[in-house]
Every structure is written in structure tokens, then in C-alpha cells.
Amino acid sequence: MSKTFRLPHQQYSTLKERALHPFRSTTYDELHAVKDVSIEIAEGEFFGIVGRNGSGKSTLLKCVAGIYGVDKGRISIAGRLSPFIELGVGFNPDLNARDNVIINAIMLGLSRKQATERFDRVVAFAELEGFMDLRLKNYSSGMLVRLAFATAIQVEAEILLIDEVLAVGDAAFQQKCFEEFFRLKREGRTIVFVSHDMYSVERFCDRAMLMEHGNMVQIGDPRTIGRAYHELNFGQLAHDAPDESHSASGTAIADAWFENDLGERITSAAQEDRMSMCFEAHLGEDLVEPVFAVTLRTELGHTILVARSDQHGHSSGSFKSGESVIARFALPNWLTPSRYLLTPSLAREGTGESALALVADMASVMVHGTGSGGILELPIDVALERL
């Protein structure tokens, strides 16, 4: 009676290849998107997968759907799977809604005959009667998503894989989608659901899994997993700790400190004064547009702010191997009195990169002044108006 998924014991996906030069295309970055994840999901279970961007949850789902092959390990499923990874697969803006529904349904595994038979139900569910001959480019985004969801839900597979597709449309339609999910759950469908949205995970899932850097961090009750996920988000640094493969390059952070307006190093700062978060990095390789970043955290490990040199599209320039660079991030000190720790990091161009060098909590500053009880002491204009 059990339906068993056996997810891989070991699984690597090397997704990113970067060709720096058409004739020198041998530099690869390996991204281990999913590492040694092993789970079993029972028949009829509503299983949630949560994690930050780039934690490997979507890759895992795509492996289960058979879109990516696995490098190690194996995946077994029992039953018919709907490859329901994203809404509106194959939608084409130049075709009318009727054609698009049929195309989408065939893509998701129906035959043309089945797709035609279920067409009316799709239209009724999407509440788009009268718009079927309209070309999709003239649809509003809400209508588009309703149409896509209505089509996808008609593919009556035993196992559904859903990636970030809940919470679509207006409130009334959302309610309808949630009801549809409860119906599927009652019918005993097995659903694997990937989301950032802890609310829907806690509401629907029987069990959930938290992923981080391709690893399975925790698996269990959705409420527990939800709490773990929020904690993980709190202590987030600008960059992930360096991969071992990078450490050979010789890029290192030599020093980190806080400065006042006069350029003097400080270990304590008065509220409302300007201060700078600084660090000195030594480059062990040539870098184009590297990202210098600092993360300011409390002693409890809660991230207060992250500053990056590529914020607002700023360019950092090109650097040669052997150069030393000082990065300064100046800001008015609007922090509440407490001790703050500075984590400098340096990474290649792009978001989501692992750092080339990172030293956690390298420098600290004590902020003194009066606290209001919050984390920030922003300049606030107070206005009272007597009516």
C-alpha cells in the first residue's frame, strides 16, 4: 500500500559552466546543487521543501521530474507523475488562449483528445469564459496565471510536483486554489511542494524538509521546519563561506575595522555619528568586477545589515593579482546601543556566489547612546495633529 520515492543517496548536478573566452573555455565552476539527499515520501503525503534561493530545492524537484539526470544515486517513483514544475509551460503570447491550453495540457502529459475533453472544465475553473479567443499577450498577468493553474490542475496525475506556484491571482481565486489543493490531498494524491512561503507550507504539508547549500538540514513537522527556516534567514551573511576549491588562489582578508569620520580606527561609536565599516583584502588572482561586501551582525548572530560594492549597479573595476584593496562602507550610525560584529567578504561577480575570502565576525564596535528598545534608532519626525 505504500508509494515510495527513493531519492538519491548521492547526487550532484554540475549546472554552471562559464566560458570566459570562446577559445579558452576550460574554466568551469562546479555547483553541487544537491548533495547526498536521501528521502522517502509515502503515498498520499503532502511534502514540503523549503530553503533559501539556491539551496537546491528546485534542482531536486527537477531531478525527480526527470528534467535533469542525477550524477549519483537513484530516484524511484510509483505512479504517474505530472511534470508540473512551473505554470504555463509552452505558453505562447501570440496564440489564443484555446490553443495555449491544449498545448500546455499536452506538454503536461495529456493526449490531444483528453485535452480537448477537459477544455471546458479548464475554462470554468479559470473563470475566463469569453476570453478564450483572445491572444495571450492581451491577458493580464492575473488572468494568465489563472489559466495556467486551471490547466495544470486538470492533469490528473498521481504524483504532483509543484514549484512556487501557490498564491496566484486575487484573494478569491487563491481561496479556490487552496480548496483544490485540499481536494487533491483528500483524494490521496502525493504532492511534493517547493516554496519560500512558510505560511502555505505549514497550512498544507504533512511533513517538510529544509535545504541549505544542497544539503538536507532538517526534516520533520512543518512548524518546526518553518522555525528553522526563519532562524536560518536571520543569520544570513552577504556571501557563503568559501569553497575549499577557492582557497588555493591566495585571496585573503588581511584586516577589518571600524573608522570614524576622521579616518581613525574606533572600537566604540556614538549614536548618530558617521562611521565606516572597512576591510583590507589581498588579491591572489586577477578579478573583474569582484564584489566586496560586509555583513553587520549582533552577538546573537542576527543580521542587521548587508552592504555590497555592487549595490545599485556600482562597478568595482578590474584588479590584478597581488594588489591590496581597502573597501570602506560609510553610514550614519543609527544602531541601538549594543555590540556589533563585522564580517567582511570578497566574491566574484554575481549574486549567490560563494566568497573567495570571508572572515566571520572579524571586527567589533560598541555603540553607545540611548536605546528606544528597537534595533534601529532612525531619525524620526513626530507629528501630532489635533482634530
Add this chain to the structure above:
Amino acid sequence: MSAATGLETPVKPPSPASHRVYGPSALGGGVERFWALTFMLARTEFKLRFFGSIFGYLWTLVRPLLFFGVLLFVFTKLLHVGSGTVPHYPEYLLESIILFTYFQETTSGCVPSLVGRENLLRKVRFPRLVVPLSVALLSLFNLGMNLIVVFLFILGAGIAPTWSWLELPVLVALLVILSTGVGMLLSAMYVRFRDVQPIWEVIAQILWYASPILYTVQSAAKHHLLGLSFSRILVINPIGAIITQARKALLQPSAPSASRAIGGDLRLLIPFAITAGIFALGLWYFNREAPLISERL
């Protein structure tokens, strides 16, 4: 499919046996789904191609005809090539243009096909071979339509139907195998090497002149290369062999067959082997690359 409604206890279907999930592949997923997907993609492409144009499908028919008209004028009126020496030169020219157009449309359409379908390949599991085959299928439909025009011209020129017309489906089948083979190879290569597109444009251009389209094999017989008559070399090219045989079958029973042009039935195995070899190579390469296409796009 259990369709539980309301509060009634859901009836669970007996659990099917578990099976292993493999990554994407060239084939697989059942013949029915394979065909449904191929047909659907070809149909979508057909609808999109003529979207927003007033004459729509007529362009597919008119374009080769206009090209034919220009070439006919240049070669018969200005250069005095075909007319007089080659019987039924206009019909020959049209027929060979149409056959070559199929080859060119399929191959150059296949090149960017996988990359152009990125949104599908990255999000759904389906047999990857569907993508180039849908291109070949749509081109085949266009070929069928164009051949109707060719036959109207042939009948208009006063050529009576003969039993040898039945050779045409076989010749078209060979052309389809050749074009699809090249298409599979190029589409999979293009995912990794974007240089394929400009290179193939040049090669297709060379093949156009290297095939007996504007001229016939007979007219090339007096030239020699490496001690071989040029006409024999032309028929080693499978497209040349197909066009030459089609001329004999459709237009002029006295024209040399592909076999006579190459100098014997046994030698005809060369273009056959090239066709089969290219198809096998294309299928092998596509099948090898298929699991990684969605990651490399």
C-alpha cells in the same frame, strides 16, 4: 483515477509498482505521446509562422515560385543554359528547387530548434528528439503542398502521368532520412557550439551549387576531377542522386537514372551509405547529448 467527491472516503487505486526515474533522453515516453508532442510542436510553429501575415500560408508556396521565376529568367534568357539543350528545363528546375528547399528548410530550421525551445526543455520531461522531428514534420507538410504545385506545372507542360511517378514517395523518404539525420546532428551540436549556424549556412550554400539543380548531371559529364567524371561525383552526393532519379521518374523517362549517372547499381550504394551513415551519426550523437541538453542551454 479515483474521483472522490465531498466527504466520502477516497478510494485508493492499487499502488502501481515503483519504477526508477531516469534523466531526460532522446526517445521514450511512449509512441503515442511522442507523436502527439511532435505534431503539436509542428502545428504550433505553423500557426506562429503565419501569424499576422495577410496571405499566410500562400507565402510558403509563392516564395519558391518567385525564386524559380528569377532563376528561370537568368538561366534561360540571359545565360542560355537550360533552354534548348535540356528538355523540360523549367519543370526540372522547379522540382529540384522544391526538393532542395525541403532539405534546407529542415536542416537550417533544426539548428536553433533546441535552443529556441529552452522554456520547454528546462521545465518538462519529454523525449528530446521531438524538437528536431517537429521541424522536419512541418517542412514535410510544406514539401507536400509545394509538390502539388510542381505536379500542376508538370501536367501543364503536357507530360503524361506514368507509373514511374510512384518512385517519388521513396525518393522523398530518402530525402527525409538524410535531412532529419543532419538536423538531429546540428541541433544537438548547436547547444554546445553556436558556431554551427554560420558554418551551416555556408555549407548549405555550397551544397546548393554542388547539387544538380541549376544544371543536370549530363551537362557536367564533360568535366573531370581527379580522373572522375563530374557527373559521377554529383551523384555521390545523396541530394544529387535523388534529384537525378526524380527527373527520370517524373519528367523524362529517357533521362539518365541515378544508377546510370554513377555508373552501375552497385555504386549507387555510396549515396545510400552516406544517407544511412548521416542518419545513424545524427541519431547516435543526439541520443548521447540528450540527457544534458536541458543543463547546457
